[in-house]
Amino acid sequence: MSFRFEIEAREDKARSGRFFTPHGEVQTPVFMPVGTVASVKGVPQDVLEELGVQILLNNTYHLYLRPGVEMVRKLGGVQKFMAWDHPILTDSGGFQVFSLSDLRKVTEEGVMFRSHLDGSSHFFSPESAMAAQIGLGADIIMAFDECTEHPAEYARTQASMEMTLRWAARSKKYFEEHKHEVPWFAERNRETQTLFGIVQGGMFPDLRRESAQRTVELDFPGYAIGGLSVGEPRPMTYEMVDNAIRFLPDDKPRYLMGVGTPEEIVHYVAQGVDMMDCVLPTRAARHGLLFTSEGRISIKNVRFAADEGPLDPACGCKVCARYSRAYLRHLYASNELLAQVLNTVHNLAYYLDTMRKVRQAIQLREFARFLSGFRPPHLAPESAHSQRGSEFPEI
Ligand SMILES: [Zn+2]
Secondary structure, three states, X not given: OOOEEEEEEEEOOEEEEEEEEOOEEEEEOEEEEEOOOOOOOOOOHHHHHHHOOOOEEEOHHHHHHOOOHHHHHHOOOHHHHOOOOOXXXXXXXXXXXXXXXXXXXXXXXXXXXXXXXXXXXXXXOHHHHHHHHHHHOOOEEEOOXXXXXXXOOHHHHHHHHHHHHHHHHHHXXXXXXXXXXXXXXXXXXXXXXXXXXXXXXXXXXXXXXXXXXXXXXXXOOOEEEOOOOOOOOHHHHHHHHHHHHOXXXXXXXXXXXXXXXXXXXXXXXXOOOOEEEEOHHHHHHHOOEEEEOOEEEEOOOHHHOOOOOEOOOOOOOHHHHHOEHHHHHHHHHOOOHHXXXXXXXXXXXHHHHHHHHHHHHHHOOOHHHHHHOOOOHHHOOOOOOOOOOOOOOOO
């Protein structure tokens, strides 16, 4: 058995535990930084290790186009390729393909799309998306789904959800027949990857419930909730998460895809979510937008020009230990590469530290008190924006 999930502590709906993969164990709840093309932009792997990153997300669509699945397979799989001997999760490619709205065509068989790199034509079916993810060799891979656009009408959302269910069954069938083809199968004692199913259902509570129930009938070792944080108001996100989670098995991990702000990820944990990923900390960092214990900071602001203090006095990261706000502002204003590196290191440290505190609070049964220290995120004025892009209007 390659994959095992153990819950060690609970407080209300929140859970803390760990899961085990062929490339190591992961403590939950976990935040997964995004390394789109097998790289967290600007941050070397040894620094990710120092930060305590447990598992990375890579994007199948991007790696499929470049350097290509065959190349990664020949090089031993994505962990070896990127010199990251720890767990990796790949998405199915579905979300990226569906983001190419005018470059794609969807049929029952799959999705025809054009590369954003050179305009060349490609086709992803549930089978070929599985083949790509098996070739890349991430520890956790995702069933091929259709991420329903927002807004969408009921009939359209229902039809999309039905297709995602058929695609989930096809994904699972292909995976079961080919899972031994993962590049590190022999070297990891015939362990293999773990395939998660994805709940869709748009913004309709009954479709979320039905999608959850019927995905569970297909029997996956873990379940993702997809198609959220796509521009809907935040209270609706919470409602949809709740309508999916209530119908997911208690003893399997739940992965909420593509969220959120530091305040929001804490609240999703309170709803029973175990895994999350988001581009927000890394993308915002590259735009000089930093999360701190004193709130959000735009480091480009002139008020930091002579500020000798650390970015976040409460942060233990090596950026906050060494550099002043004045220096960080200067790097950003001068368009130095180092600005992006240091900003990203801090934002990741802030997210990972938040999640570390969450795990500790649940284990000590102090999570309710911890949670009360976070501003109700749906009251935040920017909460209606999509985090897939960014909540910051200037990005
Ligand atoms: Zn810091």
